[in-house]
Amino acid sequence: MILDPGVLLQVLIWGLVIGSVYMLLATGLTLIFGVMKVINFAHGELMMTGAFLTFLLWHALGLHPYLGVFVSMAGVGLLGIAVERLGFRPLRGTAKINEIFLSIALILILQNALARAFIPYFREYAQIRTPYAHRVFDLGLLNLRYDFAILLGLTWAVMLGLYLLLFRTEFGREMRGTSQNRLAAALMGIDVGRIDTASFGIGAGLAALAGSLYGIINPFSPYSGTLPAIKAFAVIILGGLGSIRGAVLGGLLYGVVEGFATFFLGGAWRDATAFILLLLVLLVRPEGIFRERA
Amino acid sequence: MLAVEGLEVEYGKVRALWGVSFRVDRGETVAIIGPNGAGKSTILRTIAGVLRPAGGRIAFRDREIGGLAAHQVARLGVALVPEGREVFPAMSVVENLLLAGRLQRDRARVRETLEWVYDTFPRLAERQRQAAATLSGGEQQMLAIARALMADPHLLMLDEPATGLSPLVVDRIFEVIRALGARGATTLLVEQNVHLALEVAARGYVLERGRVILAGDAPRLLDHPLIREAYLGLPAAGPGQGGGG
Amino acid sequence: MAPTAASRARRTPPSLGIALGMVAGAALLLAVTRELFLLQVLTFVFIFAIYAQSWNLVAHSGQFSLGHATFLGLGGYASILLARNLGLPPAVSLFVGPLLPALVGLGIGRLCVRLREWYLGMVTFGFTAITQLLVVEQFGWLTNRWDGLEAPRLLPAGLSVEGAAVGNYLIGLGLMVATYLAVASLMRSRTGLAFATIHDNELVAGVSGVDVRRYRILAMGAGGYLAGLAGALNGHTLTRHISPGVFGIEDSIWPLLYSIAGGLRTPEGPILGTLVVRLFWELMLRRLGGFESLITIVLMLAVIVRFFPQGLYPLVLRGVAAVGARPAVRR
Numbered sequence: 001m002i003l004d005p006g007v008l009l010q011v012l013i014w015g016l017v018i019g020s021v022y023m024l025l026a027t028g029l030t031l032i033f034g035v036m037k038v039i040n041f042a043h044g045e046l047m048m049t050g051a052f053l054t055f056l057l058w059h060a061l062g063l064h065p066y067l068g069v070f071v072s073m074a075g076v077g078l079l080g081i082a083v084e085r086l087g088f089r090p091l092r093g094t095a096k097i098n099e100i101f102l103s104i105a106l107i108l109i110l111q112n113a114l115a116r117a118f119i120p121y122f123r124e125y126a127q128i129r130t131p132y133a134h135r136v137f138d139l140g141l142l143n144l145r146y147d148f149a150i151l152l153g154l155t156w157a158v159m160l161g162l163y164l165l166l167f168r169t170e171f172g173r174e175m176r177g178t179s180q181n182r183l184a185a186a187l188m189g190i191d192v193g194r195i196d197t198a199s200f201g202i203g204a205g206l207a208a209l210a211g212s213l214y215g216i217i218n219p220f221s222p223y224s225g226t227l228p229a230i231k232a233f234a235v236i237i238l239g240g241l242g243s244i245r246g247a248v249l250g251g252l253l254y255g256v257v258e259g260f261a262t263f264f265l266g267g268a269w270r271d272a273t274a275f276i277l278l279l280l281v282l283l284v285r286p287e288g289i290f291r292e293r294a
Numbered sequence: 295m296l297a298v299e300g301l302e303v304e305y306g307k308v309r310a311l312w313g314v315s316f317r318v319d320r321g322e323t324v325a326i327i328g329p330n331g332a333g334k335s336t337i338l339r340t341i342a343g344v345l346r347p348a349g350g351r352i353a354f355r356d357r358e359i360g361g362l363a364a365h366q367v368a369r370l371g372v373a374l375v376p377e378g379r380e381v382f383p384a385m386s387v388v389e390n391l392l393l394a395g396r397l398q399r400d401r402a403r404v405r406e407t408l409e410w411v412y413d414t415f416p417r418l419a420e421r422q423r424q425a426a427a428t429l430s431g432g433e434q435q436m437l438a439i440a441r442a443l444m445a446d447p448h449l450l451m452l453d454e455p456a457t458g459l460s461p462l463v464v465d466r467i468f469e470v471i472r473a474l475g476a477r478g479a480t481t482l483l484v485e486q487n488v489h490l491a492l493e494v495a496a497r498g499y500v501l502e503r504g505r506v507i508l509a510g511d512a513p514r515l516l517d518h519p520l521i522r523e524a525y526l527g528l529p530a531a532g533p534g535q536g537g538g539g
Numbered sequence: 540m541a542p543t544a545a546s547r548a549r550r551t552p553p554s555l556g557i558a559l560g561m562v563a564g565a566a567l568l569l570a571v572t573r574e575l576f577l578l579q580v581l582t583f584v585f586i587f588a589i590y591a592q593s594w595n596l597v598a599h600s601g602q603f604s605l606g607h608a609t610f611l612g613l614g615g616y617a618s619i620l621l622a623r624n625l626g627l628p629p630a631v632s633l634f635v636g637p638l639l640p641a642l643v644g645l646g647i648g649r650l651c652v653r654l655r656e657w658y659l660g661m662v663t664f665g666f667t668a669i670t671q672l673l674v675v676e677q678f679g680w681l682t683n684r685w686d687g688l689e690a691p692r693l694l695p696a697g698l699s700v701e702g703a704a705v706g707n708y709l710i711g712l713g714l715m716v717a718t719y720l721a722v723a724s725l726m727r728s729r730t731g732l733a734f735a736t737i738h739d740n741e742l743v744a745g746v747s748g749v750d751v752r753r754y755r756i757l758a759m760g761a762g763g764y765l766a767g768l769a770g771a772l773n774g775h776t777l778t779r780h781i782s783p784g785v786f787g788i789e790d791s792i793w794p795l796l797y798s799i800a801g802g803l804r805t806p807e808g809p810i811l812g813t814l815v816v817r818l819f820w821e822l823m824l825r826r827l828g829g830f831e832s833l834i835t836i837v838l839m840l841a842v843i844v845r846f847f848p849q850g851l852y853p854l855v856l857r858g859v860a861a862v863g864a865r866p867a868v869r870r
Contacts, residue, residue, distance in 0.1 A: 097799070104660075181381070191363075
C-alpha cells in the first residue's frame with residue numbers, strides 16, 4: 001500500500017538522512033562562499049576524502065566508524081586549511097578565472113589521488129560497516145535503523161555546535177562580520193585571512209562528516225562525491241549564496257523531496273529533481289533568489 | 295600623531311597619488327578637500343592599510359605603518375569610517391557596535407563607550423536590535439561613525455561623511471564631529487563640501503590630481519581666492535584670476 | 540575594452556600565415572614519419588583543439604563554462620544517431636549533428652544570461668550531469684544506455700590501417716585549421732569586439748550599446764556547435780564509439796586546461812595548449828600511471844597559471860620576436 005503512513009514515514013526518514021548529507025555539504029559551501037567569495041567545486045571530493053579516511057581508519061586500524069568520523073573531520077579540515085593557505089590565498093586579488101581554475105583543478109587532483117590510493121586495495125566500491133548495520137528500533141509505525149538514528153543525532157549535534165560557534169562566540173561574530181562585509185571587518189581589526197582559513201577548514205570538516213555519513217549508508221568510490229556536490233550547488237543557489245539558514249533548510253528539504261520523488265516517480269528521477277528545481281527557479285525568477293554581495 | 299611624507303599610490307599602472315605630505319597633530323581636526331577623483335579617499339584607504347603605498351612614509355605615533363594590513367592598523371588605534379558606510383547589514387546595530395568594541399583591551403570600558411555612543415546618537419539606541427540593513431542612509435552613517443568610536447581610536451578618519459544625506463542629518467553629523475574635536479579627539483576628515491569641512495577643521499589641505507596644491511589654517515583657506523572661486527563659487531576676493539582647476 | 544582588443548589583434552601575426560604554418564608543419568611531419576601512434580595522438584590534438592577553441596570562444600564573451608562536455612557529448616550522439624538511424628553519410632551528419640548542441644547552447648545561454656562567474660560555473664557544471672541522466676534514462680531506448688553506440692566510420696571502409704590514420708589526421712587538421720580561421724576572424728569582427736567588451740565589463744558593455752544578452756547567447760550557441768563538431772569528429776574517427784562517459788567532469792575540465800595553458804582569449808592559445816599538454820601527457824603516461832599523470836598535469840598547469848598567467852602563447856611570440864624573425868610581434 002503506497003499511502004501507508006508507516007511507509008511514508010520511512011521515506012521521510014530516508015529523505016532526512018540523505019538531506020543531512022546535502023545540508024552538511026551546502027552549509028560548508030555557503031560558509032566558504034560567504035567569507036571568501038569562492039565556490040569550492042571540489043567539495044564533493046573533500047567529502048569523499050572524508051569517507052575514505054573514515055573507511056581506512058575502520059578497515060585498517062579497526063577504529064569504530066563513529067569515532068573515526070571525528071578523526072576524519074579533523075584530517076580533512078586540515079587538508080582544507082592547506083588548500084586555502086597554499087592554493088586560494090596566493091590567488092586572491094588576481095583574475096577570477098584563476099580561482100575557478102584552481103577550484104576545478106582540485107577535483108581532478110583529489111579524485112585521482114583517492115583513486116590511486118584506494119582502488120588498488122579495495123576494488124571499485126567501498127562501504128563503511130558499523131557494528132549496528134542490521135539493527136533497528138521498532139517504533140511501531142516504522143523501523144528506524146540504529147545507523148540512521150545515530151547519523152541524524154550526530155549531524156544535529158555538529159550543526160548545533162556550528163550554530164553556537166557562529167552565533168554565540170566572539171569568533172563566530174568575526175566570521176559573520178567578514179562574510180557580510182570584508183572591508184569593514186578588516187577595519188574592525190579582524191584578520192580576515194585567518195577567517196578565510198578557518199571557514200575553509202570548517203567547510204572541509206563538514207564535508208568529511210557528510211562523506212562518512214554517505215559512506216555508512218551507501219557504497220562509494222572516489223567519484224561518488226560529484227553528484228551530491230552538484231545537488232548542494234543547487235541547494236545553495238536556491239537558498240541564497242552565503243545564507244546558512246538557506247543551506248540548512250534547503251538541504252533537508254531537498255533530501256525529503258528527493259526521497260519522495262524517488263519513491264513515487266522511480267529511481268531515474270532521483271538525481272533529476274535538483275536540476276528540474278534549479279531550471280524552474282532560473283526560468284521563473286532569475287534574479288529574485290540570487291543575492292550576491294560584492 | 296600622524297605624519298605622511300611623500301606618499302605615492304598606484305592602481306595597477308595608474309598613479310593616484312604623487313608625493314603627498316601632510317600631518318595631523320594630537321587633538322587636531324584636519325580636513326583634506328578637493329574635487330572628485332583627486333585622490334582624497336585613496337589617502338585614507340592607504341593610511342588604513344586597505345591599499346598599499348608605492349612609496350613614501352606613513353608615521354603614526356612615531357611608528358611606520360605604511361604597508362601594514364588593515365587589521366593591524368586598526369589594532370594600533372586608527373579608525374576609518376569608509377565612504378559608503380560599509381556596515382554589517384545582517385547584524386543588529388548593537389552587534390555592529392560590539393564587533394568594533396573588541397578593539398578595546400579593557401572590557402569594562404566597552405560598556406561605558408557604548409553608553410556614550412548611544413548618548414551621542416540616540417537614534418541608534420532606539421534601533422539597537424534592528425538589522426543594520428533596515429536603517430536609513432543617515433542612520434547607517436551614524437552607525438558607521440559610532441562603530442569607529444567604539445574602538446576608542448587615537449585617530450578617527452572620516453571619508454565623505456556628508457555624501458548623499460539630507461541637510462538635517464549632515465548638520466547632526468557635523469555637530470558630532472565638532473563636539474568630538476572639542477573633547478580633544480584627533481580627526482582627519484575628507485570632504486567635498488568645502489564649507490562644511492573647513493568650518494569644523496582647524497587646518498586644511500587642498501588636493502588636486504593626486505597632489506597637495508594648497509595648505510593652511512581653515513579660515514585662511516576659506517578666504518583664499520582659489521577656494522572661493524573654484525570650490526565655493528564666489529567671486530575671488532582679490533584681483534580676478536584666470537585659470538582654475 | 541575596445542582598444543585592448545584592437546591592439547591585441549594588431550600585435551599578433553596574421554592568422555592566415557599561422558594557418559599556413561600549421562598546415563605546412565603538419566604536412567612536413569607526415570612526409571617524415573607515418574608512425575601510427577604519433578598520428579593518432581596528433582589527430583586527437585587536432586580534434587580537441589577544436590573543442591578547446593570552442594570553450595575559449597565562449598570564455599572570450601566572459602562566460603566560463605564548466606559543463607562543456609554537454610556539447611561535446613550531444614554533438615557526438617546526434618551525429619552518430621543521424622548516421623546510424625537515418626542513414627545519413629557521416630560526412631554530412633558530422634556537420635548536421637552539432638546543430639543539436641548549438642540549440643542546447645542557445646538554450647543554456649538564454650537560461651544563464653544573467654549568471655556570471657561562480658553561479659554560471661555551478662549551473663553549467665550541473666547541466667552535464669542532467670544531460671547524462673537524460674541520455675541514459677529518458678532516451679535510453681535511443682542511446683542504448685550505458686553501453687553506448689558504435690559509430691559509423693567517417694572514412695570509406697577498406698582503407699589500410701595506415702591509410703585510415705593518415706585520412707583521420709588530415710581531416711582533423713583541416714577542420715582544426717578551418718575552425719581556427721573562423722574563430723580568429725570572428726574575434727576580430729564587430730561580434731568579437733562585443734564579446735571582448737562584455738568580458739571586460741558587462742555593465743559598461745551594456746551602457747555603451749552592446750546587446751549583452753544577444754551576444755552572450757550567441758557565444759554559447761557558437762560554442763555549442765564547435766564543441767559538438769569536435770565530439771562528432773572524435774566519435775566517427777578515433778573512438779568509433781560513444782557512451783555516456785563522455786558527459787564526465789574530466790571532459791568539461793580539459794578544454795579549460797588546454798586554453799589556460801596556451802593562453803586565454805587568443806585563437807592560437809587553445810591549439811598550442813592542447814598540443815603541449817597532450818604531448819606532455821603522452822610522455823608522462825610512459826613512466827607513470829594514469830592517476831599520477833593527471834595529477835602531475837594539473838600541478839604543471841597550476842605552475843603555468845602562477846608564473847605565466849597569460850599562458851604559453853605570449854612566450855612563443857616573445858621567443859619568435861627575440862629571434863628577430865618578426866619585428867611586428869613585440870610585446
